[in-house]
Amino acid sequence: MTPPHLLSIAGTDPSGGAGQMADIKTFSALGGFGTSVITAVLAQNTQGVQQVLPMPIELIEQQLHSVFSDITIDAVKIGMVADRATAVTLRRAIEHYRPRYVVLDPVMVAKSGDTLVDSAGIAAVRDVLVPIADVITPNLPEAAALLDCPLPASLDDMQQLLPALSALGPSAILLKGGHLDAPHSADLLYHNGAIEQLDAPRIDTRNLHGSGCTLASAITALLPQRASLSAAVHEAKHYMTRALEESSRLNVGKGNGPAHHFWQWW
Template structure:
């Protein structure tokens, strides 16, 4: 059988740890063939974002058509979407070509703290893209932004938030609890199979650049290769934990370094 064909729709990262670079590395590490559509070019590194240039909508549409017209895409991972026209263009392509799986990572703030989208971009993601996603993967600040509330500070508050995220219309929600404090990093998965908790030991590291991109991409890569969202999510979390655990070996940058996407090989 051929490997699954995946598409990342996201912004760039010249330092290689987040955005499309993280997506392509993750796809490749988990046995999938990577294609990409660039929504924005960023000047950023492990210390922060310096400049963002959104791609013209005509170029985004042309990229989408070029990929979908030629390649059978099994899963799409959507990352940085800055505005309503881009969100609508992506939705039109998803509805036209109907890939089997769509994973939406509602990217809003970089790990450096730099805000990547404004309120209009947030509304575009929530109202246009969330309803067509098979899985959304918000962290706690992103989930709070989607709902117009404050971030949860406990697992109980996460559990209370989960149905409200599900009411936005996605097929499933993977709510990431990495911002909580404690020895464990709990995620909550709401899907057609019910609600379950995914836990892993919290890893003491500053190398967190691109973690959100990486987990969402791992999920997108595994969904065509596994029998359920639950199995794919659990395996994606194990991959993420191992990539975090070995991140220090890379010694990249002076800020929040990247995770080690190829920890199994080198």
Template sequence: MTQPIPNVLTIAGSDSGGGAGIQADLKAFSALGAYGASVITALTAQNTRGVTAIHTPDPAFIAAQLDAVFDDIRIDAVKIGMLANAQVARAVAEALRRYRPKHVVLDTVMISKSNHALLAPDAVAVVRDELLPLADLLTPNLPEAAALLGRSPATDEAGMIEQGEALRALGARAVLMKGGHLSAADSPDWLVQDSGTLRLYAARVPVKNTHGTGCTLSSAIAALIPQRADLASAVADAKTYLTGALQASDQLDVGQGVGPVHHFYRWW
């Protein structure tokens, strides 16, 4: 019997410039053979140069979107991105507890590429205490991991592993510590799970267009989890896909600031 095409839900904010958030997630889902559904948690006025305004829908409307999707569509994996504030984070946590999707990838989006806050300070505790224990995989960069733990960011790979274990102790089943903020020639990530730790190497790609890299990686993982034998394979293949999208990003001519990665580099 042919395996059905996976249905993957992104719960995240909208990027009007198209490079990150919901737009990046849906592009990555499509590029990797998954059908994408979406629940929009925030609307941003955004382009390649920055975020100029954020509008957050009423949490009851976000809950209505979640109910509409889960009541009708078989969801094989969920990716969570921008949550904006504590009320939105709670609405999402309540829905996940009610519907219990099979796979949940939590990307702790806190600050945009242009250094604009995307998560209110009072929401960090809700994400840590209510959403993190529901996640099969947490994908923080080093500042985000530190914020969740109330510590300083890790400065080396040993510190990444230690903080990944600390986040697992808070309830996440696995943690992908992203090493892009290290001052090294490469960009190593560490996958920390109960079966051990795995170093995922990638050469640092020297390109200008890096907008949406975190969103794209987490959504690629969510798209691939239902299609791969294990989490490590899904993460490794997602990382390979992102590297290609970064390498091909200069084929795009989008905006005057930090442009997006090329989600469809294998087809266009």
């Protein structure tokens, strides 16, 4: 069976735990062939983000053409998008080449707390990219930023946000509840007007660097390989939980370490 061809559109992370590096590792761990388009080069490690350099639009366009014109892409994962020009460029390419699945992780703030995207960038992601996504995977601060509303404080608050997020245009939403103060990590999958709750034990770890990237790329890898969106999201959630459980084996960095993307193998 031919592995699905997957594309990560994201920023870099030289420490290897987040962004495009996390995406490619996750694609590989879950049986996909990873390709990449870099939107920004970051100086970043487990302790924070030191510098961000967005790629020139012409180079992003050429990268997109290089990949799409040569390789049939089954699913795309979009991560960091710094400005409207980048968002418009990505939308134009996706509408032209029409990959089967598009997963959007609206990255705005790194786990270290460093802001990656300003208000104009948030508006660009909301207005340009969210409407063409098959799945968006915001955490609670990202959902609040997309809707310009207060941060949800409970599972009921999360449920109240789902119709408004859906009105932005995505086909499905995975609203992640990791920021809630609760013994379990509850995410809500919203699709075709129905809500499905995904529960997992809350892992006592600080190794959360790149966890959002990893979950979104796991969904991207599994969508072409599973019979339904629900099945792909459930398996991605399990993969992410196990990657956090095994993360202490890596001992990477002095800050928020990465998840263990290859926990199944070593």
